[in-house]
Amino acid sequence: MTQGVFKHWPNRITAVRFVGAIVLFAIFASWGAPEEPDVSRTISTQVAFWLFVVTALTDYLDGYLARRDNLVSAFGRIADPFVDKVLVLGSMIFLAVMPWSQQWFPAWIVVVVLAREFLVTGIRSYVESQGGSFAADMFGKIKMVVQCLAIGFALGRISFNWEALGIHLEWLSWCTHVLVWATLVTSIGSGLSYIVKARIHFSGDE
């Protein structure tokens, strides 16, 4: 563990985030498909919520530490975006399947988000194989934040006694709806901006 790719903290954090995502999915799977539209609110919803919050928030940390301490590695460049996508897309797929959360995450929106990721990954690998640079832009980062907020709101809504805090569940429901639609818009928007960038890149080759 002290040698190889896990010698330093950035890759360790990436690995811990991956394990966190797998545990999160195991918790989702353990809920099964309850008959009621609301999942039974137990300690596992709390754990799922916090697990998602921590794994999503530490997305920034591994890349930041790697750049700051000059520890950027091929493993990290591949594993970090991989873990991000497993976490976010995996969570969205589970939320689209589980009966209690289907109302906010229609399958077709998840399909559009997935399609966008495949398209951008394809464009990026081609451009970078040609020696070009194709880093994530601000639009893509906003998309990631909006996606995480949408999932966080859906999980947070069922995890706490919001009514006791004077916050109506209906408000949170509306916030989740808005965030999921914002996810759709930012996914399509950032996907289009990558296509435009790729066109500029390819037209420069000709």
Next chain:
Amino acid sequence: MSSFPLSILNRLKLAIVSCGFLGCAPVMPGTVGTLGGVLFAYLLRGTDPFWAWCLGLALVIYLVTRTMGEWAEQYAGKKDPGIFVQDEVVGYLITVAWIGEPTLLSLACAFFAFRLFDIWKPFPCRLLEKVGKAEGSRARPGDGILLDDVMAGVYGLIVMALLRTYMLEPSSWVVPS
């Protein structure tokens, strides 16, 4: 490391700076060493007021181990050596020093909160690491080893204060039906 004579005094010093040899762990000594802080906080959980006992113990550990920074650096043969984990213990004790008795969940969350800030080292942790390194400085190298973790502990305390006030107490949870 092995060239150092293992006299009884050196063994005692090693036991102190490594928090009972936790810092001698072959993997992730900082993370393992923080568990020493968790044990101290667990043993202190019945005290009243808990936060004052934690800060008091943190202060005592700080004052004792700041004098042993040079020794630990010579023993390990490098700066900020992994065997010195009392900085993690002090930082963790600051992170948990909040009003009221902590639950086991709070102690576990504090462990992750403190390690997060300790690894991240947000401003001004990296400046504090350099304390005691300059010529003619009144501070000792041990201060540089300890102070960045004290700052990480303060950040951790802010997070834990918010979490324990709003989230981590069972009263804020939905009771299963």
